[in-house]
Amino acid sequence: MSNSSSMPQFLLLAFADRRELQLLHFWLFLAISLAALLANALILSAVAWDHHLHTPMGFFLLNLSLTDLGCICTTVPKAMHNSLWDTTTISYMGCAAQVFLLIFFLGAEYFLLTIMCYDRYVAICKPLHYGTLLGSRACAHMAAAAWATGFLSALLHTANTFSLPLCQGNALGQFFCEIPHILKLSCSHSKLRELGLIVVGACSGFGCFIFIVFSYVQIFRAVLRIPSQQGRHKAFSTCLPHLAVVSLFLSTAAFAHLKPPSISSPSLDLALSVLYSVVPPALNPLIYSLRNQELKDALRKLMTGCFSEVINSPSSACYGPH
Template structure:
């Protein structure tokens, strides 16, 4: 009986961002520094929120989940790339590639939906402050976060299982630094119509729709801010919301460009550049944008650093 999955290759080759040894060394140190900054800053954000009772509010609850998602999202791709640069071995097994696709989509999806939840939280706080505590109750926040994780898990499972239906007949070089879904699909030698449809239909539910919800939320926030009588208050609100929206647009914009733009517009260099933006740059920027511009967060971090360790036995 013919196997349904006629995969004839056992591994893929990740070509990375460059094949020049000098450039690879530079890229290794650059991405190592960026990765360490991303992980350490997001860990600090989580610790500061957990240890400061004043930050046990819906906004910081979502921020904790965003920081956790950012750490896992970046860790799903960058460590493997760093190991490849160190070892010189750019191979990744078929099973490991599928696993990387799953975890990349899982944690990327969580970030997408958590950002939409955070925008909704800010919308309620600014546009309906008197009803904020009732609308954003603990149960509602827990439900939204659980929905984010379930939604992202279903999305990742659909795409990963769909990949197992494809046949790969020989060409196994991936012009990327990780197993990116759309690139892996293009390597298949069997019909990819179903996979392409899943990218557009299921993928849009976890990227395009949350992005539209964020834009609508910020539009309502900007309208509400315009009604603030204080010029200083308007400037502060616009600076904060503007920086948030800029990072959100960078994150969603590069994802939408890679997954939802016509294939004729894609090049390997363009796709890898976009991937660097949404896999590493935006997770690194999030702690600075969402936390270090916040006075409460700065105070919590100072308290965290000023704590003396308990040396008693």
């Protein structure tokens, strides 16, 4: 038995053994990460500069883009580095940092999605109280609570996981550090504390899921009572982006962690881990920009302003719409 603190490094799962495939994974991850960075940066800029998006939903969307950027920057750079340099190692501290940051950003994102569901519920079911229930102070407090909850959860899980003794080697069956794979390296009798934290976290996550389902049941009932078809379509279209993002986030994460052991394999686990940790942060900006007319208008003005600045003064920076 060896203490985890004496472990110099962990071994991550390689995407492929052939050099050509490793380079292909590098370029694929580079394209996905650049697309995610550009898309989320555009949303951050649009929300920050366009006063039409200075709304509760715009504020929460800005926070969501920050969590997406954090998720991409936590897992993808190390995977790209390993593919490019044909290595699979990650240091002990680097692994701990990955675990902490991933739980932090994913936890904050999940709670932000729950808050955004509450925003849609109030906007459609209690429109007269929208300004009272979702004022600037209330929005700031809810966003701060989401970030603080993610931070606390990440701190507890990381501290507890990396205090466990390891007796099963140092090879992780994943391309990034993840708690379930680290627990497989730990001695069986020392996993109970972390498993208890996982159960508490799962109960909290399930509570958020029940809240989201209950809110959307109320939203759909309210939408169906709207007399005009145009009004129903407009109300429902404001919920579609959030519903799509929540469905993508929950379905990929649930299938990756709750799939039957009989269908588990290294290649499938690798594909699913990419699906839930890399794909949603890259697709979320696209989903929101396709259905949100105000966001599309702001992005169009932002891009027009950028091109105008470049054409009129190539040496100047792009400051966004005025």
